[in-house]
Amino acid sequence: MKYVDEYRDRSAAEAVANEIRRLVTRPWTIMEVCGGQTHAIVRFGLDALLPEKLTLVHGPGCPVCVTPVGLIDQAVALASWPQVVFCTFGDMLRVPGSRRSLFDAKAAGGDVRLVYSPLDALALAQSHPDREIVCFAVGFETTAPAFAMAVKEAARLRLSNFSLLVAHVLVPPAMEAILSAPGNRVQGFLAAGHVCTVMGYTEYEPLAARHRIPIVVTGFEPLDILEGVLMLVRQLEGGRAVVENQYVRSVRRQGNEAATALLAEVFEPSPRAWRGIGEIPASGLRLKPAYAAYDAALKFRRELAQTAGRAEEDPECRSGLVLQGLLKPTECPAFGVRCTPEHPLGAPMVSGEGACAAYYRYRKPVMRDASRSIGDRM
Amino acid sequence: MCLAVPGQVVNIGDDALRTGTISFGGMTKHVSLALVPEVRVGDYVIVHVGFAISTVDEDAALRAIELFKAMAARDRRDTVSAATASEETS
Numbered sequence: 424m425k426y427v428d429e430y431r432d433r434s435a436a437e438a439v440a441n442e443i444r445r446l447v448t449r450p451w452t453i454m455e456v457c458g459g460q461t462h463a464i465v466r467f468g469l470d471a472l473l474p475e476k477l478t479l480v481h482g483p484g485c486p487v488c489v490t491p492v493g494l495i496d497q498a499v500a501l502a503s504w505p506q507v508v509f510c511t512f513g514d515m516l517r518v519p520g521s522r523r524s525l526f527d528a529k530a531a532g533g534d535v536r537l538v539y540s541p542l543d544a545l546a547l548a549q550s551h552p553d554r555e556i557v558c559f560a561v562g563f564e565t566t567a568p569a570f571a572m573a574v575k576e577a578a579r580l581r582l583s584n585f586s587l588l589v590a591h592v593l594v595p596p597a598m599e600a601i602l603s604a605p606g607n608r609v610q611g612f613l614a615a616g617h618v619c620t621v622m623g624y625t626e627y628e629p630l631a632a633r634h635r636i637p638i639v640v641t642g643f644e645p646l647d648i649l650e651g652v653l654m655l656v657r658q659l660e661g662g663r664a665v666v667e668n669q670y671v672r673s674v675r676r677q678g679n680e681a682a683t684a685l686l687a688e689v690f691e692p693s694p695r696a697w698r699g700i701g702e703i704p705a706s707g708l709r710l711k712p713a714y715a716a717y718d719a720a721l722k723f724r725r726e727l728a729q730t731a732g733r734a735e736e737d738p739e740c741r742s743g744l745v746l747q748g749l750l751k752p753t754e755c756p757a758f759g760v761r762c763t764p765e766h767p768l769g770a771p772m773v774s775g776e777g778a779c780a781a782y783y784r785y786r787k788p789v790m791r792d793a794s795r796s797i798g799d800r801m
Numbered sequence: 802m803c804l805a806v807p808g809q810v811v812n813i814g815d816d817a818l819r820t821g822t823i824s825f826g827g828m829t830k831h832v833s834l835a836l837v838p839e840v841r842v843g844d845y846v847i848v849h850v851g852f853a854i855s856t857v858d859e860d861a862a863l864r865a866i867e868l869f870k871a872m873a874a875r876d877r878r879d880t881v882s883a884a885t886a887s888e889e890t891s
Contacts, residue, residue, distance in 0.1 A: 424826040426807040426845060426862055435869035438876030459803050484803070512850075540851025542818070542833065562850075565803040568836060569850045572818070579817065617803040620847060620855045643804075646869055672862040673847050673855045682836045682854060775804075 426672070430644030431467075439649040440472040443656055451659050452478045452608045453652060454601070454748050456594060457615035458485035458776025459643050465781040467645045473652065480608075480748030483597050483700065484615055486562045487514045487774035488746060490590045491696040493734035495520035498588055500730045501557050501723060502533040508551060510544035511559040513537045517764070517773040521735040541573035548577065548585035557719045560587040565617040567591045567708055568682040571689035574710065574717045586719040589709055592695055594618050595626050596706035601747060602634045609748060611655040613641040613648065616670035621686075623678030627666045635664045642670035689714055698770060699736070699743025740769035745778050752779040759783060805849035807857055810834070810842050823848060 455461060461481045464470055470479050483489055499520050502509035509525070516526045516537070529535035534554075538544050544558035560570040570587055577585040594615060601607060614627060619640045631638045637658035641651030651669040658664065668674050688711075695707025710718045720727060739757050744750035752758055752771070762768040764780060771777030808823035808830070818833040823846065830848075834840055837853045846853035 424807070425809070426857060429862075429866045429869075432869060432873065434877070435873040438872040439869070441876055441879075442872065457803055542851045563803060565805065565849055565854065568854070569852045572833065572835060572852065576817065615803060617805050617847070617849060617854065620805075646865075650865075650869075672858045672865065675855075679836060679855055681838055685836070 427644060430642070430646040432646065436469075436472065436645050436649055439646065439653055443477070443649070443653050444474045446653075446656050446660055447474050447476050448660060450476045450478070451610050451656065452480060453611045453613065453655055454480045454482045454609040455613040455641070455648070456482040456484040456598065457613075457618070457643075458488070458774070458778065458781075459617075460484070460613060460615070460641065460648055461778050462776055462781045462785075463643055463645060463648055465785045469645055469648055472649070477652070477656070479652075481745070481751075481778040482601070482612075482748055483697065483746040484563070484594065485746075485771065485774050485776040485778070486566070486590070486592055487512075487518060488742065488770040488777050489592055489597075489697040489700065490515070490518070490561060490770065491698045491734065492519075492521055492736055493696070493730075494588070494590050495524070496522075496730045496734055497720065497727050498525055498559055499523050499528045500727060501588065501719060502528040502535050503531065504533075504555075504726070507555045507557055508534045508536060508547060509557050509559070510536050510538045510547065512539075512561060514774045514776070515559055515561060517767060518770045519737065519767060541570045542576075545573050545576055545582070545585060548582045549580065552584060554584065556585050557723075558585070558587050560589045560591055563592055563594055563615070563618050564622045564686070565615075565620065567690060568621060568679075568685050571685045574689055574714050575685070577717060578714070583716070586717050586722050587710070588719040589690075589707075591690065591708035592697065593692065593706050593708065595630060596703050597697065597700075598627075598630060600700070600703045600706075602630070602636065604747065606749070609636070611636060611659055612638045613651045613655065614638050614666075616640060616642040616647070616674060619668075619670070619674045619678065621679050621682045623676050623683075624666050624668060624674065625676060631664050631666050637664045638666045640666070640668045640670050640674050642673065697746070699740070699746050737768040742769035742771045742779070745771055752782040753786070755779070803849070805847045805854060807845050808832075808848055810840055810844050810846060810853075812842060813840070821853075823853070 845857035
């Protein structure tokens, strides 16, 4: 496919990796923020191409993984009511709540539907005026404009049976939290290319200056990621700490202004709990008062009151450490034993972008067949 | 979750969501172009959950591809000359 295949060329990838190897003189620890990048790194074995002095740690950039248990419990409760059609992206289906997942709710007769786009849920609201269509609004800044547009359309069409259970999270406050945490070892960030496609990268500039940390906005194909690492290494070795843009073909400094204007019109920042990490100030989004009629948490607050205050994590799940880059998935004692994609203890094992799922999917064959080299995957 | 893929704009509708047809290597899908007001038929866009979120800067994309090709060629030359040098010394 055009603008995909060109960025997977093996000889170019080796050339970039060799250039990185030539430049690195000291140990450096780099975090890729986005779960999509984590999957590309593990899938294509990019970490095996890099010099040993360079450590890649995986960040919290999987919105499915960081959705707090309390919100999953609310989703399960809503999905269990006969009048509700609950719409969600497929990734959320198996994420465990305190006791049940959306998959369990569906198996018990709840009307849970998988959608590709918030617009699919909007179409259901138009074709089922007698049902309440609730859509699970999960995602970072990349995804929030799509939900904002769905809400604006619902208002324009005067649909009163459409609402969102909002779980949106914002990337820069999470990066700030990681950098401010005691024991932080991240020295450079690959910032998430599609988040910055929407938001631009001006909000990362104060972060880079305050923490003296280089940040490179990076794409998702193997060559994008390797070039992002190369740009970071040049900064680290040269003692610079600024924001640079590797993903020039999609990201502009000011972002997508139509999308950011839409976000500002429909949503406002709010405090948000991150699963496994805790509450981070102003790290989430909620609907503005003008759109409160589309907020499922308000619309069904009486019904949801019974789920409040009971959220419980599985005590064995170490996903909080994994999401902060403090533990590799394979270092967790439950990994692949008591925690698998079929029977997950936590969200990173089931989400399409979860770090645990990436290692389970792409590294298990390597564990079984040590004769196959990781670099062979390019 | 932030997965987004490039596709080419085939046509642009005039409904409220500016729904257009996008071709992903031959497979087509209807996508809202409301967030990319500048887009024209033939452009490449990055598509995420039913919305185009940016227009691909094709000049930038091609420049990057050329740069990678040049790096690969230089790397091959370096490898060959390093191998020749080690043969000469051995």
